[in-house]
Amino acid sequence: MKEDEKRICVTGAGGFVASWVVNFLLSRGYLVHGTVRNPCDEKISHLKGLKNAEENLRLFKADLLDYDALRAAITGCSGVLHVACPVPSKKVELIEPALTGTRNVLNACLKENVKKVVVVSSIGAVVIDPSWPRDQPMDESCWTDLEFCKSIEEWYCAAKTMAETEAWEYAKRTGLKITMICPSIVIGPMLQQTVNASSLYLLNFLKGLEPADNGLRPFVDVRDLAEAILLLYEKQDAEGRYICSSHEIRTQDLVEMLKSMFPSYRYPNSYREASTEVRLCSEKLQRLGWKYRPFEEIIADSVHNYEEAGLIPRDRKIPD
């Protein structure tokens, strides 16, 4: 890789996924321009402590709705990894940053002659398709049905679908080189101090929060996802959208696994039956060379991370 290809902008650098992306970029000798909403906020202090951050990480203040600020962060970068997006939030706070934010990032990339952009979409833009055969794993050809999605008020999935559609139309219109990644539910150790939405999914089981439904859901580790994002950036032949998901498990089986590994927490006792049955196919990403870790390792590393962060007591007997 040439020297000028080693300067990369990562949007929303302080978030759960982006922090790992920044961490891996810095450890591989990249110069990183990270956008954050408030560079003075304590919640992004972990970024400054990453290895090589002092020399190679520059933080830029930029809201997704502020085109000029985004453009200033992207200036001089040959690549942009667009990770920032509210997850999940209220309808009004979601669609604008997802859609206008993506538009702003892509416009700035075009103006600054960025060679390659990787955009983080979501399986939310893939899986809400009632016409897809139930027993067939969903691949990259599957798209969320936007009107149906809106009718059931799945605003996060609607926002991600709109943003992804917009990005593909933009790429077609302008020739900007874009690759898209669609991750499933992301868990794993957090580098940041504030708990993000998808980590709460696992964390709540360790607190015994009920009720839980027994749906079949897909997961991926945050470190495996960050590696996949870098893979898409670095591989010349990466093209189109890529589902990034490694394991599917029913809630009850997940809780049984947690119980066997960490017996002293208080877990849900009963489960509602659920129609959620999401089966995904990440073969396209694997063909590019993507590997992922075993589910037991993801679970163990996550729980140890929550314990170290003081989010749950260390694995000891909790009185009934």
Ligand SMILES: NC(=O)c1ccc[n+]([C@@H]2O[C@H](COP(=O)([O-])OP(=O)(O)OC[C@H]3O[C@@H](n4cnc5c(N)ncnc54)[C@H](OP(=O)(O)O)[C@@H]3O)[C@@H](O)[C@H]2O)c1
């Ligand atoms: N976690 C998952 O399960 C999952 C699954 C599929 C796809 N994804 C996608 O992965 C990406 C990262 O998600 P995450 O899990 O890392 O979530 P996260 O920890 O909540 O990070 C989201 C980041 O986006 C930033 N952001 C939100 N609104 C913004 C705005 N208006 N202007 C500038 N920055 C803004 C946040 O900044 P602040 O800290 O300032 O709010 C934060 O840095 C998102 O695109 C998400 O849709 C996540």
